[in-house]
Amino acid sequence: MKLKALLFDLDGTLADTDRLHEQAWLEGLARYGIQADHHYYQTQISGGLNPEIVRRILPQLSEAEGETFLTQKEARFRELAAGVRPLPGLRELWNWAQNRGLRRALVSNAPRVNALFMLERLELSFDCVVLSEELPAGKPDPLPYRRALELLGLSPDEALAFEDSPSGVRSAVGAGIRAVALTTGHRPEALEQAGAFLSIANFTDPRLWGWLQNHHPTAP
Structure with missing residues (x-):
């Protein structure tokens, strides 16, 4: 057809924004003592839904704390992506x-x-x-x-x-x-x-x- x-x-x-999301995620996770790398990002984060990722990786966070984490992470991404092409x-x-x-x-x-x-x-x-x-x-x-x-x-x-x-x-x-x-x-x-x-x-x-x-x- x-x-x-x-x-x-x-x-x-x-x-090509994946590397920018990776940077924003790894910076955010580092604040919780998670020293993630590229392999971690690819296997645990890439392609997933944000709330599901946070519930799985940071189960200690309340729903409100998870939302705050994601708000900060996405704001950081937009800073990094200001010149995206x-x-x-x-x-x-x-x-x-x-x-x-x-x-x-x-x-x-x-x-x-x-x-x-x-x-x-x-x-x-x-x-x-x-x-x-x-x-x-x-x-x-x-x-x-x-x-x-x-x-x-x-x-x-x-x-x-x-x-x-x-x-x-x-x-x-x-x-x-x-x-x-x-x-x-x-x-x-x-x-x-x-x-x-x-x-x-x-x-x-x-x-x-x-x-x-x-x-x-x-x-x-």
């Missing part, structure tokens, strides 16, 4: 999709304040925005992607998802959507094991463009 929509994760997908090739992909009438959706585990901050910095506007924190379940559950398809009125085979974590890939694939993985934070093997059919460093990869041309070759 003809491709009709592109669905994007946010962090690590539209921009889109991944190479994103503007070209955006224009390609717009010229062909493809719809675009954001599907993210990010808090709304961060999502709005990032979209303003990247100067991007989507047909719909689906945030896991506003749903009964977030990634890796398929619900966020199913909700995006519902809002767009499309079937899974009419969409292509872009993700950067195994958790996000599993969410998209679980909803029946083909997934391309950005290798900004995880190894290609882990992303492909999660279900991605293609792993790329950024949106300039000729393999991605070959696939896109085969599935939506002509402009209107």
Whole structure:
């Protein structure tokens, strides 16, 4: 079936922000005596939902204390991300999709304040925005992607998802959507094991463009 929509994760997908989130998390955890590293971040934090992460890693915190921790962590992230830039090739992909009438959706585990901050910095506007924190379940559950398809009125085979974590890939694939993985934070093997059919460093990869041309070759 003809491709009709592109669905994007946010962090690590539209921009290489994973290292900034990592820094903000590790700084915050250090205040509680947790000397975490990159491997810890990848295996214990990346791709998860903030409240669930805090309950698991910092079980001693009350709900209010956990919320304060996350507020501080996300404020620190926004400080670090003030000069964020889109991944190479994103503007070209955006224009390609717009010229062909493809719809675009954001599907993210990010808090709304961060999502709005990032979209303003990247100067991007989507047909719909689906945030896991506003749903009964977030990634890796398929619900966020199913909700995006519902809002767009499309079937899974009419969409292509872009993700950067195994958790996000599993969410998209679980909803029946083909997934391309950005290798900004995880190894290609882990992303492909999660279900991605293609792993790329950024949106300039000729393999991605070959696939896109085969599935939506002509402009209107």
